[in-house]
Amino acid sequence: MVTPGLREQKKQQVRDQISDAATQLFLARGFEAVSVTEIAEAAGVSRMTVFNYFPRKEEMFFDRGPEAQRILTEAIRGRAPGQDPVAALRDRFLALHDERHPLAGFADRFTEFWQVVVDSPALRAALREALERLEAMIAALLAEAGHPRAELTAALVLAAYRVGYVEAIRRIRAGEPAESFFAEQRARIARAFDAAAAAAATIDPPW
Incomplete structure (x- = not known):
């Protein structure tokens, strides 16, 4: 991986x-209650600088979108020779889970984060948009890798993963420690990918 230059590091x-x-302001007061001016003041930058980096306020909350796109792109394009692209994607999701990576979102500390989302219609809408973009990106990567049912597989895989993830968040918000069902959730992720890929394979083209 190329090390970013000083200019990129500063940005x-x-x-x-x-x-x-x-994020600190959103967690303390809710998404809608915080203005861009307040964010700029708290960050020590101008409003214009804020908009240069984040055209929409929602992007400040869901700020790991570019990182997710990069990681998943690398997973498929950088997979081992002969490895199925869906298997490569599954393995990367499992690795993120094992690393307790923030993108995996599987930790007790994310309870406050998801409460802000639940309380905000704007964030819920932004999340739906982000998932649609992610699905389209995965479909494009699978098609690039020669997968015969790229769009259907991407839709099924993401839906299966999302259902399992939402259930995990529900359990954490209910007070169940994330680590108490870490292995169970890992197995659920693997099954979701495998089952979705198998289901897609049973449906005839042009899907």
Whole structure:
């Protein structure tokens, strides 16, 4: 992986500075109650700088979208020779889970994060849009890799994963420690990918 230059590092630092300030305000007061001006002041930058990095306020909350796209793209394009692209994607999701990566979202600390989403119609809408973009991206990557049912497989895989993830979040929000069913959730992720891929394979083209 190429190490980013000083200019790129500085840009990432400013981006993180804005996102961190915004997230703290959102968690404390709710998404709709926080203005871009307040975020700029908390981050120590101008409103224009905020909009240069985040055209929409929702993107400050769901700030890991570009990272998710990069990770999943690398998973498929950088897979081992002969490896099925869906299997490569499954393995990367499992690795994120094992690493307790923030993108996996499987930890007790995410309870507050998801409460903000539940309380905000704007964030719920933004999340649906993000999932649609992610599905389209995965479908394009699978098609690029020569998968015969790219769109259907992407839709089924993401839906299966999302259902299992939502159930996990429900259990965590209900007070069940995430680590108490870590292995169970890992197995559920693997089954979701395998079952979705198998289901897609049973449906005739042009899907």
